[in-house]
Amino acid sequence: MGSESETNVKSCTMHDVARLAKVSIATVSAVINGKKGVSAKLTTQVKEAMAALDYHPDFVARSLKVGRTNVIGMIVPDVTNQFYTEVMLGVEDEARANGFSITLCNTNEDIDQEQKLLGMLFSQRVDGVLLASAAPSAAYDRLIRRRFPIVFVDRIPPECEESGVTTDNIKAAYEAAKHLISLGHKKIALITGKLRLSTGADRIEGFRKAMQEAHLPVLDEYLQRGDFSLESGYQSGLKLMTLPDPPTAIFSSNNKMTLGLMRSLAELGIACPEEVSVVSFDDFEWAANFSPRLTSIAQPTFEIGKQAMKMLLRIIQSSKDEVKRKEDILVLPAKLHIRDSTASLIN
Amino acid sequence: MGSESETNVKSCTMHDVARLAKVSIATVSAVINGKKGVSAKLTTQVKEAMAALDYHPDFVARSLKVGRTNVIGMIVPDVTNQFYTEVMLGVEDEARANGFSITLCNTNEDIDQEQKLLGMLFSQRVDGVLLASAAPSAAYDRLIRRRFPIVFVDRIPPECEESGVTTDNIKAAYEAAKHLISLGHKKIALITGKLRLSTGADRIEGFRKAMQEAHLPVLDEYLQRGDFSLESGYQSGLKLMTLPDPPTAIFSSNNKMTLGLMRSLAELGIACPEEVSVVSFDDFEWAANFSPRLTSIAQPTFEIGKQAMKMLLRIIQSSKDEVKRKEDILVLPAKLHIRDSTASLIN
DNA sequence: ATGAAAGCGCTAACAA
DNA sequence: TTGTTAGCGCTTTCAT
Secondary structure, eight states: OOTTOOTTOOOOOHHHHHHHHTSOHHHHHHHHTTOSOOOHHHHHHHHHHHHHHTOOOOHHHHHHHHSOOSEEEEEESOTTSHHHHHHHHHHHHHHHHTTOEEEEEEOTTOHHHHHHHHHHHHHTTOSEEEEOOSOOOHHHHHHHHHHSOEEEESOOOTTOOSSEEEEOHHHHHHHHHHHHHHTTOOSEEEEEOOTTSHHHHHHHHHHHHHHHHTTOOOOGGGEEEOOSSHHHHHHHHHHHHTSSSOOSEEEESSHHHHHHHHHHHHHHTOOTTTTOEEEEEOOOHHHHHSBSOOEEEEOOHHHHHHHHHHHHHHHHHHHHHTOOOOOOEEEEOOEEEOOSSOOOOOO | OOTTOOTTOOOOOHHHHHHHHTSOHHHHHHHHTTOSOOOHHHHHHHHHHHHHHTOOOOHHHHHHHHSOOSEEEEEESOTTSHHHHHHHHHHHHHHHHTTOEEEEEEOTTOHHHHHHHHHHHHHTTOSEEEEOOSOOOHHHHHHHHTTSOEEEESOOOTTOOSSEEEEOHHHHHHHHHHHHHHTTOOSEEEEEOOTTSHHHHHHHHHHHHHHHHTTOOOOGGGEEEOOSSHHHHHHHHHHHHTSSSOOSEEEESSHHHHHHHHHHHHHHTOOTTTTOEEEEEOOOHHHHHSBSOOEEEEOOHHHHHHHHHHHHHHHHHHHHHTOOOOOOEEEEOOEEEOOSSOOOOOO
């Protein structure tokens, strides 16, 4: 019984290392933290002892002492959306280079959930938060900023004038619409995202701008209000293409809705791009490798994450220095990939 | 200057709460932890004080004291693969219900990276780890199990006989192959995953079993060795379909490789399912909404995550109770969705 | 029912 | 250069 109790050996402490190395724990601490001023001899002793004991410093204790955790929280509305995981790749890259870890949280687009998570993260004493918020309120922004440094990602709350990184949604949508217009389309429909979110609003704005410039009307029935979900894209597609006078081109405001839109087209037996052109926000592997290969807008996901983390690190640093520097909202360019789902209007 | 310094107000402690509520900090602690035996009056006082100060308990300090963090680590080879994020949804669901948070880590299929992350997580004193390992070694398994409870997810190291949750890959692959066979296909190719991983090996095994039962040969040139990456799926597709005698059906061992395979078919101008049938492991929205709608195997992602977290919680609990219960490997069934990418062989 | 105090493992100021 | 020690915020025994 209790033969080879391998699991959960009580982990050893600096004390154990100090004893084995025959030095004080302060010396061990100095070695661990790479402080200069420890003799080569003792350094070796300590290192050997650490290796012998398989010692791993206790970050919990360290954090309590130094008042920071070197952990940041990242809150996203939907972890299964590849957009956010690609952003996370960029965040991780920058975080790792600076000795930070990430706690990823999913709100499922639920504001209450987001609030709770923010509270949790605060209790965990994360050093800062990267937030793709489900909540469009700036008042709320004030509240949470008091707790810890925050950088908004992707979705920027209205009236928020600082600390955010996002895609140039207006320009990207503008160019996508122009592409459709240049193909000769006039009856162009838009499936919007959530209007209260900056991503939703900006994409509409860009779309409108292009239409205006081309003196094309934005018809009410061509403006379908979605909510970034697959289902809403599906329903919008159904409605649009069963109109007495259906559009010849559709702009979809995000990846999930595009999936729903494609489904509706398939069900209605409508060929793309022959009967209707489709251009979509967001670009992933599946957009480029199926039939039709989608014309879509690639956001700089990795770079968004990387820059957001960089910004957060600067803010964390500055709040430590009592310098309080302000960070602006950083807007990164997107890129339109023209493929097979858009075609010029012949008839 | 320094007008409304909202950010980083030094967070208050139990001490502050105690002072405001005019009780001892022990009483505050008792209230926070819902211990019985505190008078209604003091309970109210404490709660009001907490609310007034916007007090949030310091989990760092608590963890140091009680010796656990209520955090678990989850290590995956690729966070941008929706399979893993869907698993995470299940993990999160169960974790949240039990007051646990998750630290998600990405190894990018790099074993060294995985080692480092395991070390980090140990230093962070997570209570346990969910691991979809990039390393196929069971010796290594021994090593890490000594540090903290581990449950393997998706990929089970060879010779590992306990604590894991995965899909019934053998059966799923078997059924997919049988589906192809029942359609009349005889020249069936397989694009494998990494052979050293259980997921790769098991899917081959199931495939072979079905072929054997049908007295069909598994030709060498029809067995393309992939590594679960899009590129390997693409190359395999190219090779297979440029063979003098190409297969009439292809089984692809995961989602990313399928994307590559579809690209190769498109480039070669080969129609699916007219010229070649395709069945794929993994099933996501994009598989069902493009043309051709893919026949694919849906793994019980959410359930895998949920059950893995449940198992981990049991192990954590038991190691606290000194009971040391063993957990088996849990194998969950997959489901084949027959759609349009597979068709019966006519000629 | 309530409070005082020890101590979790670590860092950093100070002593030697 | 090295060691001693206070204390980070909390939980938990043990007094009261």
